[in-house]
Amino acid sequence: MKLISWNVRGLGKARTFRETQQMVHEHRPQILFLCETKMMPKQMQNTARRLQFQNCFEVSRKGLGGGLVMMWTSEVTFEVKSFSNHHVDAVVHSENGSYWRCTGIYGHPESDQKRHT
Numbered sequence: 001m002k003l004i005s006w007n008v009r010g011l012g013k014a015r016t017f018r019e020t021q022q023m024v025h026e027h028r029p030q031i032l033f034l035c036e037t038k039m040m041p042k043q044m045q046n047t048a049r050r051l052q053f054q055n056c057f058e059v060s061r062k063g064l065g066g067g068l069v070m071m072w073t074s075e076v077t078f079e080v081k082s083f084s085n086h087h088v089d090a091v092v093h094s095e096n097g098s099y100w101r102c103t104g105i106y107g108h109p110e111s112d113q114k115r116h117t
Contacts, residue, residue: 001076001092002029005104011037011047011067024051030073033088033104037067044069057090059083070104078102 004027008016011034024032032053037044041058044067048056053071057080061067070088072078077093089103108114 001031001094002027003031003033003102004029005033005035007035007106009036009038011039011069012043017047017050021051030076031078031092031102032069032071034069034071035067035104035106036065037061037069038065039067039069057083057088059085059088065109066106068104068106070102 004023006020008020010016011020020034032051038061039047041060044058045056048069048071051071054074055078056069056071059068062085066085068085068088070080070090078090079093080088080090082089086108087103087105089101091099092102093099
């Protein structure tokens with residue numbers, strides 16, 4: 001199983017979307033975690049479809065910054081357990097009955113606030 005995590009610093013930019021699309025095409029991850037998308041949930045859902053992911057869980061941006069999205073393909077059984085502006089935590093179930101924890105983290109941008117991550 002392949003997983004990619006990336007701080008995109010604004011997924012709405014055409015160049016960033018193209019780079020993301022190329023990376024997804026080249027590596028074919030089953031799970032993709034993107035932070036600092038700077039997008040609203042509806043925009044992220046549309047982006048997930050454009051990137052060929054059937055499922056996504058999004059955390060809205062705060063003001064004009066932030067925003068998280070976890071995308072996964074239909075071959076993955078994914079169960080979100082918790083989330084905040086700084087993380088998405090989930091359990092991934094494998095076909096053989098095993099499972100593992102998948103946590104995408106976006107650290108607080110201000111160093112004196114890192115403890116809130």
